[in-house]
Amino acid sequence: MDNFPVTISHDKEIHSFEVGEYLHHDGERCKYRVFEDGRFVASFEPDEHQYLHICQNPGSLKEELLHLLADQIEAHHPQGFNIT
Numbered sequence: 480m481d482n483f484p485v486t487i488s489h490d491k492e493i494h495s496f497e498v499g500e501y502l503h504h505d506g507e508r509c510k511y512r513v514f515e516d517g518r519f520v521a522s523f524e525p526d527e528h529q530y531l532h533i534c535q536n537p538g539s540l541k542e543e544l545l546h547l548l549a550d551q552i553e554a555h556h557p558q559g560f561n562i563t
Contacts, residue, residue, distance in 0.1 A: 485513075485551045489544045496520075498552055509534035511552055523549055 485496045499512045509522035511531070520538025523531040531549040540548075 483555060485548060487547050487551065489547060496548065513548060521545060521548065523552060
């Protein structure tokens, strides 16, 4: 697993996340797990076109914030995702 930080400003609040990348994902586990203050808040998985989709949202994050997170994760992988 490779972790990297993501900071997002949304609704006049600063959110600091840590994104964990899981190389071997399947239908049960998502490829990217997102943590805020050490708490699991969301996860994403790439599709065959290299776009991330929300997999889980246990932190009940607003949809707009989730989309901003997906954009930042995609920007961290400009050559695309290995979805094997």
